[in-house]
Amino acid sequence: xxxxxxLLWLVALAIALFVPTFITNPAYRQIAVITLIFTACAxxxxxxxxxxxxxxxxxxxxxxxxxxxxxxxxxxxxIPAGGDMFWLVPVGGLAAMLVAVPVGLIALRVRRHTFVVIxxxxxxxxxxxxxxxxxxxxxxxLTLPYIxxxxxxxxxxxxxxxxxxxxxxxxLSAAVRRSRFGLQLLAIRDDEDRALGLxxxxxxxxxxxxxxxxxTIGMGGALYAMMQGQIYPQFVFDPIFDISIALMAxxxxxxxLLGPILGxxxxxxxxxxxxxTYSNGSLYLILFGVLFLLVVLFMPQGIVxxxxxxxxxxxxxxxxxxxxxxxxGGHS
Amino acid sequence: MTVLLNAQGxxxxxxxxxxxxxxSLNVDKGSITGLIGPNGSGKTTLFNVMTGYVKPDxxxxxxxGHDITGARPNKVFAMGxxxxxxxTRIFARISVLENMLVATQREESWxxxxxxxMSNKSEHDxxxxxxxxxxxxxxxxxxxxxxxxxxxxxxxxxYVLVADPDVILLDEPAGGVNLTLINVISEKIRSLNKxxxxxxxxxxxxxxxxxxxxxxxxxxxxxxxVTGTPAEVRSDPRVLDAYLGGGDDEEEIEEVAHx
Numbered sequence: 001x002x003x004x005x006x007l008l009w010l011v012a013l014a015i016a017l018f019v020p021t022f023i024t025n026p027a028y029r030q031i032a033v034i035t036l037i038f039t040a041c042a043x044x045x046x047x048x049x050x051x052x053x054x055x056x057x058x059x060x061x062x063x064x065x066x067x068x069x070x071x072x073x074x075x076x077x078x079i080p081a082g083g084d085m086f087w088l089v090p091v092g093g094l095a096a097m098l099v100a101v102p103v104g105l106i107a108l109r110v111r112r113h114t115f116v117v118i119x120x121x122x123x124x125x126x127x128x129x130x131x132x133x134x135x136x137x138x139x140x141x142l143t144l145p146y147i148x149x150x151x152x153x154x155x156x157x158x159x160x161x162x163x164x165x166x167x168x169x170x171x172l173s174a175a176v177r178r179s180r181f182g183l184q185l186l187a188i189r190d191d192e193d194r195a196l197g198l199x200x201x202x203x204x205x206x207x208x209x210x211x212x213x214x215x216t217i218g219m220g221g222a223l224y225a226m227m228q229g230q231i232y233p234q235f236v237f238d239p240i241f242d243i244s245i246a247l248m249a250x251x252x253x254x255x256x257l258l259g260p261i262l263g264x265x266x267x268x269x270x271x272x273x274x275x276x277t278y279s280n281g282s283l284y285l286i287l288f289g290v291l292f293l294l295v296v297l298f299m300p301q302g303i304v305x306x307x308x309x310x311x312x313x314x315x316x317x318x319x320x321x322x323x324x325x326x327x328x329g330g331h332s
Numbered sequence: 333m334t335v336l337l338n339a340q341g342x343x344x345x346x347x348x349x350x351x352x353x354x355x356s357l358n359v360d361k362g363s364i365t366g367l368i369g370p371n372g373s374g375k376t377t378l379f380n381v382m383t384g385y386v387k388p389d390x391x392x393x394x395x396x397g398h399d400i401t402g403a404r405p406n407k408v409f410a411m412g413x414x415x416x417x418x419x420t421r422i423f424a425r426i427s428v429l430e431n432m433l434v435a436t437q438r439e440e441s442w443x444x445x446x447x448x449x450m451s452n453k454s455e456h457d458x459x460x461x462x463x464x465x466x467x468x469x470x471x472x473x474x475x476x477x478x479x480x481x482x483x484x485x486x487x488x489x490x491y492v493l494v495a496d497p498d499v500i501l502l503d504e505p506a507g508g509v510n511l512t513l514i515n516v517i518s519e520k521i522r523s524l525n526k527x528x529x530x531x532x533x534x535x536x537x538x539x540x541x542x543x544x545x546x547x548x549x550x551x552x553x554x555x556x557x558v559t560g561t562p563a564e565v566r567s568d569p570r571v572l573d574a575y576l577g578g579g580d581d582e583e584e585i586e587e588v589a590h591x
Binding site for chain 2: 178181182183186189191194195196198199202203204205208
């Protein structure tokens with residue numbers, strides 16, 4: 001069973017590796033890269049918010065921090081335009097992680113709805129700072145060193161770096177889920193005070209999880225900035241980002257490993273596709289609205305949990321009917 | 333007998349309500365101590381003060397000679413004081429076994445949790461052993477949220493035990509539980525006590541308390557009113573007054589209690 005599951009992961013990875021050979025249109029390749037970035041961010045977001053139940057709606061603060069770190073370091077340190085800039089992606093992640101520590105120290109003191117509101121408020125502080133400070137270039141944003149790669153194959157290196165980032169995020173999320181640390185996060189989600197009373201040092205655990213999840217989100221912002229070559233405060237510190245990655249996780253299955261991957265791949269790619277194809281920025285919003293209504297109505301815990309439950313029920317039914325062919329109906 | 337857990341002169345007010353008023357309590361090592369009293373007499377607040385969930389306005393708590401007044405709940409637990417809650421509190425969306433594993437780590441640094449798996453073999457075995465002890469080992473893989481109320485009580489007892497505390501505070505272990513299960517719980521407590529565990533039990537079920545406890549403290553209006561053996565407490569007129577709310581004698585009771 002477990003081996004079969006590992007095989008499925010390998011098949012998925014193999015397919016992902018060949019996507020740039022199938023998709024040759026640069027516009028679609030860009031969609032693929034952005035989809036991978038968002039999926040990695042959603043996976044990483046879910047690694048903290050999904051496991052601990054602390055729904056953070058200010059993660060764009062870390063995405064933007066990563067993006068601005070990439071731009072500022074590349075410009076001021078005179079990093080040669082090109083592949084060398086990829087080294088700044090983890091630097092952007094580290095910067096986001098550093099920023100997450102004081103943010104977490106403030107926000108993680110409160111719970112549930114108050115936490116959600118505080119994270120949104122902190123996010124807007126970041127956006128306003130980016131708009132108003134001089135070193136961030138104000139509303140005009142920042143221009144990164146121009147990378148002189150041919151447009152035909154411009155997105156291929158970004159694609160593989162984004163894919164590596166997604167693999168990293170999934171691996172980390174899976175490792176956390178299996179670790180003692182992950183168990184502590186789940187215990188905090190179910191009953192924080194009880195966990196405290198069983199010896200879990202809840203505050204350090206929450207803060208560590210929060211900062212770890214900011215790392216990949218910061219890397220996502222940095223990679224995005226590098227690919228676009230130009231960043232604006234309203235696009236990297238974007239409230240839609242906050243909501244998108246949370247919705248991806250809820251759509252696929254909040255707190256599950258597969259959920260945000262599925263949600264990210266489906267939602268972000270279709271959003272980008274619809275935007276590019278119909279050049280109508282709000283068409284996807286209408287479709288998403290309908291889709292979410294359906295998911296909330298029929299699969300409130302997300303698609304992954306819905307399928308898993310249906311599968312378990314089927315297995316149970318098969319098992320009990322083969323054991324007890326005489327019994328009719330019986331207990332459920 | 334030596335005193336293992338001691339609360340001395342604890343006071344605590346919530347707004348205008350004086351939940352605890354100079355309350356003192358001794359739990360002897362190796363004893364089963366009962367804590368009874370009418371609703372609102374401050375039993376659970378005293379539990380919360382002793383386990384670090386509520387900070388006292390005045391007074392001190394000591395455990396095995398160490399002052400633990402105002403220590404955080406995780407610290408208190410790590411020192412060897414386990415507790416259950418009146419309304420059972422389990423982790424509903426993780427499995428019964430995982431519930432047990434949350435509690436197996438009291439001496440560990442929090443960073444260690446990042447680099448190790450959920451449990452090692454000895455922790456897993458200990459968890460299963462305690463689940464078996466309370467009789468719900470066959471439910472180990474189920475989500476804890478699917479357990480019945482009585483099973484949750486047993487799970488809560490089991491995961492407090494898995495950390496091997498020296499003293500266990502039980503808040504209404506027999507509340508809302510059927511008679512058969514009450515007997516099971518009572519028997520488990522007795523057998524654990526024989527192995528050296530100390531218990532402090534809050535309970536409204538008088539029969540349960542009187543059969544089980546070596547010493548009983550009665551609380552009334554935030555203070556300890558009477559302490560003695562079950563037989564002494566049962567025959568004390570002040571206790572009857574406290575439970576029946578002896579009208580105009582109330583001031584008199586106060587005087588007797590503190591005089």
